[in-house]
Amino acid sequence: MAATKAGKILITEAKRGLGLEMIKQLSENSCPNQHIFAACRDPDVPNSESKELARKHPSVITIIRLDADDPSSVKDFAKKVGSLLGNNGLNQLVNNADRKRKLIEIESIVKSFKATNCNLPEYLPYLQMAAKASGTPGMSSNKAAVMKIFSVVGSISTMPSIYEQFPTLPYGASKAGCNMLTVLAAEEFKADEILCMTLHPGWVKTELGGVKSNTALESMEGMLRVIDSLTEKQHAVLQTTCKLIL
Protein backbone atom coordinates (compact mmCIF):
# COMPACT_ATOMS: atom_id res chain seq x y z
CA MET A 1 0.00 0.00 0.00
CA ALA A 2 1.19 3.47 -0.86
CA ALA A 3 1.50 6.32 1.63
CA THR A 4 2.40 9.97 1.91
CA LYS A 5 4.45 11.70 4.57
CA ALA A 6 2.36 14.89 4.70
CA GLY A 7 1.12 15.87 8.17
CA LYS A 8 -2.34 17.39 7.78
CA ILE A 9 -4.35 16.29 4.77
CA LEU A 10 -7.79 17.43 3.67
CA ILE A 11 -9.72 15.27 1.19
CA THR A 12 -13.04 16.47 -0.17
CA GLU A 13 -15.87 14.11 -1.17
CA ALA A 14 -14.53 11.07 0.65
CA LYS A 15 -17.67 9.05 1.25
CA ARG A 16 -17.18 6.62 -1.63
CA GLY A 17 -15.16 6.12 -4.81
CA LEU A 18 -11.61 7.44 -5.01
CA GLY A 19 -11.93 9.68 -1.96
CA LEU A 20 -12.89 6.71 0.21
CA GLU A 21 -10.05 4.63 -1.25
CA MET A 22 -7.63 7.44 -0.45
CA ILE A 23 -8.56 7.66 3.23
CA LYS A 24 -8.52 3.84 3.40
CA GLN A 25 -4.95 3.54 2.05
CA LEU A 26 -3.65 6.51 4.01
CA SER A 27 -5.13 5.38 7.31
CA GLU A 28 -3.82 1.83 6.91
CA ASN A 29 -0.32 3.13 6.31
CA SER A 30 -0.23 6.41 8.17
CA CYS A 31 2.89 8.23 9.39
CA PRO A 32 3.34 9.52 12.93
CA ASN A 33 1.47 12.81 13.51
CA GLN A 34 -0.46 12.45 10.26
CA HIS A 35 -4.09 13.47 10.33
CA ILE A 36 -6.71 13.26 7.61
CA PHE A 37 -9.77 15.48 7.48
CA ALA A 38 -12.30 13.72 5.28
CA ALA A 39 -15.28 15.64 3.94
CA CYS A 40 -18.54 13.72 3.47
CA ARG A 41 -21.92 15.08 2.46
CA ASP A 42 -23.87 12.76 4.72
CA PRO A 43 -21.44 11.02 7.07
CA ASP A 44 -24.13 9.47 9.28
CA VAL A 45 -25.83 7.24 6.71
CA PRO A 46 -25.99 3.60 7.86
CA ASN A 47 -23.08 1.38 6.78
CA SER A 48 -20.91 4.36 5.88
CA GLU A 49 -17.47 2.91 5.11
CA SER A 50 -15.75 6.23 5.75
CA LYS A 51 -17.37 6.48 9.19
CA GLU A 52 -16.30 2.93 9.92
CA LEU A 53 -12.70 3.79 8.97
CA ALA A 54 -12.79 6.81 11.28
CA ARG A 55 -14.03 4.58 14.07
CA LYS A 56 -11.16 2.15 13.42
CA HIS A 57 -8.51 4.91 13.22
CA PRO A 58 -9.78 7.70 15.49
CA SER A 59 -6.36 9.32 15.90
CA VAL A 60 -5.85 9.48 12.12
CA ILE A 61 -9.21 10.35 10.52
CA THR A 62 -11.75 13.04 11.35
CA ILE A 63 -14.91 13.04 9.26
CA ILE A 64 -16.57 16.41 8.85
CA ARG A 65 -19.86 17.12 7.12
CA LEU A 66 -19.61 19.08 3.86
CA ASP A 67 -22.19 19.58 1.17
CA ALA A 68 -19.98 21.12 -1.48
CA ASP A 69 -22.99 22.57 -3.29
CA ASP A 70 -24.11 24.55 -0.23
CA PRO A 71 -22.09 27.75 0.44
CA SER A 72 -22.99 27.86 4.15
CA SER A 73 -21.88 24.25 4.59
CA VAL A 74 -18.59 25.11 2.82
CA LYS A 75 -18.00 28.01 5.24
CA ASP A 76 -18.87 25.93 8.33
CA PHE A 77 -16.62 23.14 7.11
CA ALA A 78 -13.62 25.43 6.55
CA LYS A 79 -14.14 26.98 10.00
CA LYS A 80 -14.27 23.56 11.65
CA VAL A 81 -11.13 22.36 9.82
CA GLY A 82 -9.36 25.61 10.77
CA SER A 83 -10.24 25.14 14.43
CA LEU A 84 -8.78 21.62 14.42
CA LEU A 85 -5.61 22.27 12.43
CA GLY A 86 -3.36 23.97 14.95
CA ASN A 87 -0.43 26.29 14.23
CA ASN A 88 1.25 24.23 11.55
CA GLY A 89 -1.57 24.62 9.03
CA LEU A 90 -2.70 22.34 6.22
CA ASN A 91 -0.13 20.42 4.16
CA GLN A 92 -2.27 18.83 1.46
CA LEU A 93 -5.60 19.80 -0.03
CA VAL A 94 -6.89 17.04 -2.31
CA ASN A 95 -9.85 18.41 -4.21
CA ASN A 96 -11.62 15.29 -5.29
CA ALA A 97 -14.71 16.98 -6.70
CA ASP A 98 -16.88 15.22 -9.23
CA ARG A 99 -20.05 16.40 -10.91
CA LYS A 100 -21.09 14.19 -13.80
CA ARG A 101 -24.15 16.15 -14.77
CA LYS A 102 -25.54 15.48 -18.19
CA LEU A 103 -28.07 18.25 -18.47
CA ILE A 104 -27.06 21.33 -20.36
CA GLU A 105 -28.68 23.66 -17.88
CA ILE A 106 -27.09 26.74 -16.42
CA GLU A 107 -27.62 25.35 -12.90
CA SER A 108 -25.67 22.16 -13.76
CA ILE A 109 -22.82 24.11 -15.26
CA VAL A 110 -22.61 26.50 -12.32
CA LYS A 111 -22.64 23.63 -9.79
CA SER A 112 -19.92 21.78 -11.68
CA PHE A 113 -17.74 24.88 -11.74
CA LYS A 114 -18.33 25.47 -8.04
CA ALA A 115 -17.30 21.91 -7.23
CA THR A 116 -14.04 22.11 -9.13
CA ASN A 117 -13.28 25.54 -7.72
CA CYS A 118 -12.59 23.58 -4.51
CA ASN A 119 -13.09 26.63 -2.33
CA LEU A 120 -9.37 27.16 -2.40
CA PRO A 121 -9.65 30.65 -0.85
CA GLU A 122 -11.15 29.08 2.28
CA TYR A 123 -8.04 26.95 2.83
CA LEU A 124 -5.35 29.29 1.52
CA PRO A 125 -4.44 30.75 4.95
CA TYR A 126 -3.91 27.22 6.32
CA LEU A 127 -1.75 26.22 3.35
CA GLN A 128 0.32 29.41 3.73
CA MET A 129 0.68 28.63 7.43
CA ALA A 130 1.97 25.12 6.61
CA ALA A 131 4.44 26.45 4.02
CA LYS A 132 5.85 28.93 6.55
CA ALA A 133 5.90 26.43 9.41
CA SER A 134 7.86 23.85 7.41
CA GLY A 135 11.10 25.86 7.59
CA THR A 136 12.41 24.19 4.40
CA PRO A 137 12.86 25.99 1.08
CA GLY A 138 11.19 24.93 -2.20
CA MET A 139 7.98 23.03 -2.84
CA SER A 140 6.80 19.56 -2.00
CA SER A 141 3.54 17.71 -1.51
CA ASN A 142 4.44 17.19 2.14
CA LYS A 143 4.99 20.89 2.79
CA ALA A 144 1.98 22.68 1.25
CA ALA A 145 0.14 21.46 -1.83
CA VAL A 146 -3.16 21.68 -3.68
CA MET A 147 -4.06 18.72 -5.85
CA LYS A 148 -7.03 18.78 -8.16
CA ILE A 149 -8.36 15.70 -9.83
CA PHE A 150 -8.60 16.02 -13.57
CA SER A 151 -10.35 13.91 -16.20
CA VAL A 152 -9.70 13.46 -19.89
CA VAL A 153 -13.21 14.81 -20.50
CA GLY A 154 -11.71 18.21 -19.64
CA SER A 155 -9.15 17.93 -22.43
CA ILE A 156 -10.02 20.46 -25.15
CA SER A 157 -8.06 18.55 -27.80
CA THR A 158 -9.39 15.07 -26.92
CA MET A 159 -12.98 15.74 -25.94
CA PRO A 160 -14.67 16.41 -29.29
CA SER A 161 -13.66 12.95 -30.59
CA ILE A 162 -14.91 11.12 -27.46
CA TYR A 163 -17.99 13.24 -26.76
CA GLU A 164 -20.37 10.51 -27.94
CA GLN A 165 -18.83 8.20 -25.35
CA PHE A 166 -18.87 10.90 -22.62
CA PRO A 167 -21.73 13.33 -23.36
CA THR A 168 -21.21 15.45 -20.24
CA LEU A 169 -20.95 19.11 -21.09
CA PRO A 170 -21.00 20.59 -17.53
CA TYR A 171 -18.53 18.02 -16.20
CA GLY A 172 -16.15 18.40 -19.17
CA ALA A 173 -16.29 22.18 -19.09
CA SER A 174 -15.68 22.26 -15.33
CA LYS A 175 -12.69 19.91 -15.63
CA ALA A 176 -11.20 22.12 -18.36
CA GLY A 177 -11.74 25.06 -15.99
CA CYS A 178 -10.11 23.06 -13.21
CA ASN A 179 -6.99 22.73 -15.32
CA MET A 180 -6.81 26.46 -16.01
CA LEU A 181 -7.48 27.17 -12.35
CA THR A 182 -4.51 25.02 -11.37
CA VAL A 183 -2.19 26.65 -13.89
CA LEU A 184 -3.17 30.13 -12.71
CA ALA A 185 -3.18 29.19 -9.01
CA ALA A 186 0.34 27.88 -9.59
CA GLU A 187 1.37 31.36 -10.75
CA GLU A 188 -0.52 33.08 -7.95
CA PHE A 189 0.90 30.97 -5.11
CA LYS A 190 4.44 30.44 -6.41
CA ALA A 191 5.82 33.02 -3.98
CA ASP A 192 4.07 31.24 -1.08
CA GLU A 193 5.77 27.97 -2.16
CA ILE A 194 2.44 26.17 -2.40
CA LEU A 195 2.64 23.39 -4.96
CA CYS A 196 -0.40 23.36 -7.27
CA MET A 197 -1.05 20.59 -9.75
CA THR A 198 -3.62 18.26 -11.29
CA LEU A 199 -3.72 14.47 -11.18
CA HIS A 200 -5.53 12.21 -13.63
CA PRO A 201 -6.38 8.96 -11.80
CA GLY A 202 -6.89 6.97 -15.03
CA TRP A 203 -10.28 5.46 -15.70
CA VAL A 204 -11.45 3.90 -12.45
CA LYS A 205 -14.17 1.45 -11.43
CA THR A 206 -16.34 3.71 -9.28
CA GLU A 207 -19.91 4.85 -9.58
CA LEU A 208 -18.63 7.60 -11.83
CA GLY A 209 -16.14 5.59 -13.87
CA GLY A 210 -18.01 2.37 -14.65
CA VAL A 211 -16.66 -1.12 -15.22
CA LYS A 212 -14.13 -1.19 -18.06
CA SER A 213 -11.42 0.30 -15.95
CA ASN A 214 -8.76 0.16 -13.19
CA THR A 215 -9.78 -0.76 -9.65
CA ALA A 216 -9.90 2.08 -7.11
CA LEU A 217 -7.14 0.28 -5.22
CA GLU A 218 -4.67 0.24 -8.13
CA SER A 219 -5.57 3.77 -9.20
CA MET A 220 -5.06 5.14 -5.68
CA GLU A 221 -1.77 3.28 -5.22
CA GLY A 222 -0.52 5.04 -8.37
CA MET A 223 -1.89 8.36 -7.23
CA LEU A 224 -0.32 8.23 -3.76
CA ARG A 225 3.02 7.15 -5.22
CA VAL A 226 2.99 10.19 -7.49
CA ILE A 227 1.76 12.52 -4.72
CA ASP A 228 4.58 11.51 -2.42
CA SER A 229 7.24 12.24 -5.04
CA LEU A 230 6.05 15.71 -6.08
CA THR A 231 8.48 18.63 -6.08
CA GLU A 232 8.48 22.06 -7.76
CA LYS A 233 9.26 20.29 -11.06
CA GLN A 234 5.60 19.22 -11.16
CA HIS A 235 4.27 22.65 -10.14
CA ALA A 236 1.40 23.47 -12.57
CA VAL A 237 1.90 20.15 -14.37
CA LEU A 238 -0.78 17.54 -15.06
CA GLN A 239 0.28 14.01 -14.06
CA THR A 240 -1.50 10.84 -15.17
CA THR A 241 -1.18 8.36 -12.33
CA CYS A 242 -2.83 5.21 -13.68
CA LYS A 243 -3.70 3.65 -17.06
CA LEU A 244 -6.06 5.69 -19.18
CA ILE A 245 -8.33 3.15 -20.85
CA LEU A 246 -10.76 4.63 -23.36
Ligand SMILES: NC(=O)c1ccc[n+]([C@@H]2O[C@H](COP(=O)([O-])OP(=O)(O)OC[C@H]3O[C@@H](n4cnc5c(N)ncnc54)[C@H](OP(=O)(O)O)[C@@H]3O)[C@@H](O)[C@H]2O)c1
Ligand atom coordinates in the same frame (compact mmCIF):
# COMPACT_ATOMS: atom_id res chain seq x y z
N1 LIG B 1 -13.77 7.28 -11.85
C1 LIG B 1 -13.06 7.66 -12.91
O1 LIG B 1 -12.89 6.91 -13.89
C2 LIG B 1 -12.43 9.04 -12.97
C3 LIG B 1 -11.66 9.39 -14.08
C4 LIG B 1 -11.09 10.64 -14.13
C5 LIG B 1 -11.26 11.52 -13.07
N2 LIG B 1 -12.02 11.17 -12.00
C6 LIG B 1 -12.17 12.14 -10.93
O2 LIG B 1 -11.92 11.54 -9.66
C7 LIG B 1 -12.68 12.21 -8.65
C8 LIG B 1 -13.49 11.19 -7.84
O3 LIG B 1 -14.36 10.49 -8.70
P1 LIG B 1 -15.01 9.10 -8.30
O4 LIG B 1 -14.86 8.20 -9.48
O5 LIG B 1 -14.49 8.66 -6.97
O6 LIG B 1 -16.55 9.51 -8.16
P2 LIG B 1 -17.74 8.77 -7.36
O7 LIG B 1 -17.44 7.36 -7.11
O8 LIG B 1 -18.97 9.12 -8.14
O9 LIG B 1 -17.77 9.51 -5.92
C9 LIG B 1 -18.17 10.84 -5.84
C10 LIG B 1 -18.04 11.37 -4.43
O10 LIG B 1 -18.49 12.74 -4.43
C11 LIG B 1 -19.39 12.93 -3.35
N3 LIG B 1 -20.30 14.05 -3.62
C12 LIG B 1 -21.09 14.25 -4.69
N4 LIG B 1 -21.75 15.42 -4.56
C13 LIG B 1 -21.36 15.96 -3.36
C14 LIG B 1 -21.67 17.16 -2.66
N5 LIG B 1 -22.53 18.04 -3.12
N6 LIG B 1 -21.06 17.39 -1.48
C15 LIG B 1 -20.19 16.52 -0.98
N7 LIG B 1 -19.85 15.36 -1.57
C16 LIG B 1 -20.44 15.09 -2.76
C17 LIG B 1 -20.10 11.59 -3.26
O11 LIG B 1 -20.74 11.48 -2.01
P3 LIG B 1 -22.30 11.04 -1.88
O12 LIG B 1 -22.28 9.56 -1.60
O13 LIG B 1 -22.78 11.88 -0.74
O14 LIG B 1 -22.97 11.36 -3.20
C18 LIG B 1 -18.90 10.64 -3.40
O15 LIG B 1 -18.19 10.52 -2.21
C19 LIG B 1 -13.54 13.23 -9.40
O16 LIG B 1 -12.87 14.46 -9.40
C20 LIG B 1 -13.58 12.70 -10.82
O17 LIG B 1 -13.83 13.70 -11.75
C21 LIG B 1 -12.62 9.94 -11.91
